[in-house]
Amino acid sequence: MHLLIPAAGRGQRMGSDYNKLLLPLLGKPLLAWTLLAAEASTEIDWMGIVGQSFDFPDFRAIVEDLNLKTPVAFIEGGKTRQASVYNGLEALPESATHVLIHDGARCLVTRELFDRCSEALLGCQGLIAAVPVKDTLKMVDEKGYVKDTPERKSMWAAQTPQGFEVEVLKRCHRQGKVLGWEVTDDAALFERCQLPVKIVEGEETNLKLTTRFDLAIAEFILQQRGAA
Numbered sequence: 001m002h003l004l005i006p007a008a009g010r011g012q013r014m015g016s017d018y019n020k021l022l023l024p025l026l027g028k029p030l031l032a033w034t035l036l037a038a039e040a041s042t043e044i045d046w047m048g049i050v051g052q053s054f055d056f057p058d059f060r061a062i063v064e065d066l067n068l069k070t071p072v073a074f075i076e077g078g079k080t081r082q083a084s085v086y087n088g089l090e091a092l093p094e095s096a097t098h099v100l101i102h103d104g105a106r107c108l109v110t111r112e113l114f115d116r117c118s119e120a121l122l123g124c125q126g127l128i129a130a131v132p133v134k135d136t137l138k139m140v141d142e143k144g145y146v147k148d149t150p151e152r153k154s155m156w157a158a159q160t161p162q163g164f165e166v167e168v169l170k171r172c173h174r175q176g177k178v179l180g181w182e183v184t185d186d187a188a189l190f191e192r193c194q195l196p197v198k199i200v201e202g203e204e205t206n207l208k209l210t211t212r213f214d215l216a217i218a219e220f221i222l223q224q225r226g227a228a
Contacts, residue, residue, distance in 0.1 A: 001043045001118040002096040002166075004088040007031060007051040007059070007104035008077040019055050021104045025215060026222050032062050033107035033222070039068050040111035043118035044100070048073045050088040085186060086173045092166060098122070099169065100161040101186055105209050108221055113203055114161060120200045121163040126190045128163075129202035130156040159202040162186050168195065 007021050021031040028036075031049075038044050047070055049059055056074050063072050075091045077084035085101060092099060098121050102109060113129060120127055133155040139148035162185060172189040175181075183189055187197045205221050207214060 001041075001121075002046045002048070002092055002099045003038055003044050003114075003161075004048045004050055004075075004085065004092075004099055004101045005031075005034060005038075005104045006077070006081050006084050006088070006101070007049050007055070008081075008084055009105055019051070019058070020209070021107075022055070022058055023215070025107065025218055026227060029058075029062055030107045030209060031059065031104050032066060034102065034104055034109060035063065035066055035068060035072075037109050037111050038102075038114060039066070039070050041114040041118070042111075043115050044070060046071050046073070046093065046096070048075050048088050048091060049104075050075045050077045050084045052077055080182075081185075082173075082176070082183060082189075086177065089166065089170050089173060096166050098163065099166050100163045102161040103208060106160055106206055107209060108203075108205050108207055108218055109161070110203060110206075113206065117161045117163050117200050120198065121165075124198045125168050125195060126162070126164045126187065127198040127200050128185070128187045129159040129161055129206065130199050131159065131202045131204055131206075133157050156199055157202075158185060158187065159206050159208075160185075164190070 009020055022029050038047055053076055059074060075088050078087055100117055117129055133152055136152060137150055137155060138146045141147045172193045175193060176189050181192055190197050209215060209218055
């Protein structure tokens, strides 16, 4: 299984003026925790980190420090996540048939989730990790008034990894580029192309780290796992 890690995010909401994946978490950069989980997976045999070239020296230092056995490639990203993933897909080895895409900011992902998504992807064209929504959600109009309450049992919160057949996802990205589609995740491209996306049970702890408060939660979770 091939893995792409979009890693071009800045750290403004973290109060940082550089890539937030370089921020420390229990003595390791955020990116290191994602790489360690992927390295521990029994399914992943190639990783591509998609980012900005000025971050590559730091990324390379992290990879070297971890002494990973899995090959790691560094791929120049684009101006958006969508453009970065497109570049990542084009840089995959020719042998790649299936790919997982996992946001570097979700550094609490586990080996088990990588394995579960990898195995499920062999039986479908596309999938996303997701968890059932616990809160009651409200649809709100432009004036700030509630206009609908969707049924909660049909609502899931999307996470990553998201997984796809490589050639199918490439076609979706190329179509999106021609038609000017702007989406926030790759599953949305699949949906626009009328392709099915399967849900794989995610993890409540698979948080996307955005603020300093998220860092504190992540530290607690890792300590509970015995990672400290």
